[in-house]
C-alpha cells in the first residue's frame with residue numbers, strides 16, 4: 263500500500279525535558295517505513311524550531327514532525343503559519359507532534375495517552391491524512407503566534423519561578439514553582455475585554471486565553487475549549503477566590519462552578535493591567551515583561567494538524 267505523505271521533516275529539540283526517552287533515530291526509522299523521504303534537523307537554540315519548520319514549509323514538505331514539548335510544538339506551528347502567510351501559494355505542511363517534553367499538553371490534546379509510535383503509524387500510515395485545521399491566536403503587540411495559550415498572573419509568575427528552580431526537573435519543578443508562587447502571591451488589577459465588551463474590571467488572579475484545555479501539563483483551565491471552533495476561550499479567575507484553592511479546582515475543571523470565575527468566548531481578547539505596573543504575562547510557556555496590555559486575535563483554521571480523526 264502506498265501511503266499519502268511523500269516528504270517529512272523531523273524537527274527535534276534535544277533540550278526538551280523528555281528528549282532522552284524518545285530517541286530521534288527511532289522516530290526517524292518509524293517515519294521512514296511510512297513516508298517516501300524523511301530528513302532530520304535538530305534545533306540549535308530557542309526559537310530555532312520556528313525557522314526550521316518555516317523552511318520545511320517553503321521546501322514543500324508534506325509533514326513537519328516536531329519532537330519535543332509544548333515549546334517546540336508552538337514554535338513549529340508558528341513557523342508553518344508565518345511561512346504560508348508570507349507566500350499564500352504554499353500549502354502548509356501538516357504538523358505531527360511527538361511528545362518529548364515535560365508537560366506535552368498539546369500532544370495530549372490531540373492524541374490523549376497514545377504511545378507516540380502508534381500516533382505516527384495512525385497519522386502517516388493510511389492512504390489519506392486525517393487533518394484538523396486548528397485556530398491559533400496572534401499577539402497584537404509582538405505579532406507572535408500562540409498555539410496553546412496565554413496567561414497573566416499566577417501561571418506566568420509560576421513559570422518565572424520555575425526558571426529559578428534548577429535543582430528540579432519535569433512536572434515536579436512546575437508544581438514546586440506554583441507552591442512557592444502561592445506563598446506571597448498578590449492578585450493584579452486588570453480589565454478584560456472580549457470582542458469589545460468589558461467582562462471584568464477589578465482584581466485578577468489569572469486570565470488565561472486559549473487554545474489548549476490544559477496548561478502546565480495538568481491544570482484544566484479551559485475545559486470547554488475546542489481547538490478548531492474559530493474562537494478563543496478566556497477564563498478569568500477573579501481576586502475574590504482564595505488562590506490556594508486554584509490548583510485543586512483546576513485539576514478537573516471545578517473552578518467553573520465558582521462564582522468568582524468567569525468563562526467567555528470571542529474573536530479578540532484584551533487584557534490590561536490598570537494600575538500602570540507591567541503585566542506578568544506568558545504565552546506557550548515564554549514569560550513576557552514590560553508591557554501593561556496584550557491583545558490576542560484568533561487566526562481561525564490556519565494550522566493543519568495530523569489527528570486520529572478529521573474532527574474529534
Ligand SMILES: Nc1ncnc2c1ncn2[C@@H]1O[C@H](COP(=O)(O)OP(=O)(O)OP(=O)(O)O)[C@@H](O)[C@H]1O
Pocket residue numbers: 275276277278279280305306307308309310330331332333334335337362363364365366367547
Ligand atoms: N538547542 C537548544 N538549546 C537550548 N534551548 C533550546 C534548544 N532548542 C530548543 N530550545 C528551547 O527549549 C525549550 C524547551 O522546549 P520544550 O518546551 O519543547 O520542552 P519542555 O519545556 O521540556 O516541554 P513542555 O513545554 O511540554 O513542558 C523551548 O523554549 C525551546 O525554544
